[in-house]
Structures are given as structure tokens and as C-alpha cells.
Amino acid sequence: MAVSGPARVAVWVLAVVAGVVSAGLIVALVVNPDMADRTASVIGAIVGLAAVVLAVIALVRSPGTSGDGRRVRSGRGGIAAGGNITGSAIGDRSSVVGPPTARAPAPPAGGRDADVRAGRDGIAAAGDIADNALGDDSERR
Incomplete structure (x- = not known):
């Protein structure tokens, strides 16, 4: 599925944030391994929770629905x-x-579903x- 518009921007922002967080964890691992272990555990829990929320949204969302309800x-x-x-x-x-x-001519807005x-x-x-x-x-x- 191709991603376009605001969704494309969101994907790029998430990719950059994930890259920065990964680089930060590598630096923390070199500087203080104990702190890096705890930090990675907390970040993993947050990412897991976000994945559960996204999975629920994907399951609830009707498949094949475009923005206009068709x-x-x-x-x-x-x-x-x-x-x-x-x-x-x-x-x-x-x-x-x-x-x-x-x-x-295009059908009236009410008849688009x-x-x-x-x-x-x-x-x-x-x-x-x-x-x-x-x-x-x-x-x-």
C-alpha cells in the first residue's frame, strides 16, 4: 500500500525519531551500560504499548474504506x-x-457511500x- 500526504510525513518523522533513539541508546550503552539497560527496557515497554494501540486501530478500522466512505x-x-x-x-x-x-455529473455528496x-x-x-x-x-x- 502506498502512503501519501500527511501519512507519508508521519512515517518519515517516526523513522527519524526511531533512528535518533537508537543512536542515543548506543551512546548510552557505551557511557553507562546499567543506565542503558533500564532505558531500553522503558523504551521497549512504551513501543510495545504503542504497537498494541495501532493493532487495535487497524482491527477496528473497516478494510478497504477510502476517505469518502466508499x-x-x-x-x-x-x-x-x-x-x-x-x-x-x-x-x-x-x-x-x-x-x-x-x-x-458527479453524484450528490449524500449518494457517495x-x-x-x-x-x-x-x-x-x-x-x-x-x-x-x-x-x-x-x-x-
Whole structure:
């Protein structure tokens, strides 16, 4: 999964903090091994607690949910799309022939919550679908 936006910044900040803490523990180990042992134990406990909190958040969070509440999921070999789809060729050897169709207007904000799920080798979509070629050997003229 690609990380972007504020999440990317958070990952970089955590990476830098982890590097600084690790370097600090190495210096403490050289200067005073007894203090480094206790410090590492406390830091390990804090990191373990943070990991438990993140695990609970990941388990509670609904899988496949985007920021706008739309869930789009597909099984192996399946095709799933949410929102408006116009003039697309999806699947093996598919093509769209002819002049492009004007894009449909976006649905109202209240109608954006769509749960789209395509099973194994299935095709599913939500929203306006126009001038598409979906599936094996399909063509729209």
C-alpha cells in the first residue's frame, strides 16, 4: 500500500525519531551500560504499548474504506470500480470504439457511500457507467 500526504510525513518523522533513539541508546550503552539497560527496557515497554494501540486501530478500522466512505473490493481476477466510469476498456482484449461520451455529473455528496464488491472473476461497479467494454473479448462500437 502506498502512503501519501500527511501519512507519508508521519512515517518519515517516526523513522527519524526511531533512528535518533537508537543512536542515543548506543551512546548510552557505551557511557553507562546499567543506565542503558533500564532505558531500553522503558523504551521497549512504551513501543510495545504503542504497537498494541495501532493493532487495535487497524482491527477496528473497516478494510478497504477510502476517505469518502466508499468501499471498493475485488476478488482474484475480479474487477470492481466505484463512482462514474465512462469510456473504459476493462478486461482482456476489451476495446471501446467510437467518439467519447461526455462525462456524467458527479453524484450528490449524500449518494457517495457505495459498497462495491466483485467476487472471483466477477465485475462490479457503482455510479454511472456509460460506453464501456467490460470482460473478455468485449467491444463497444
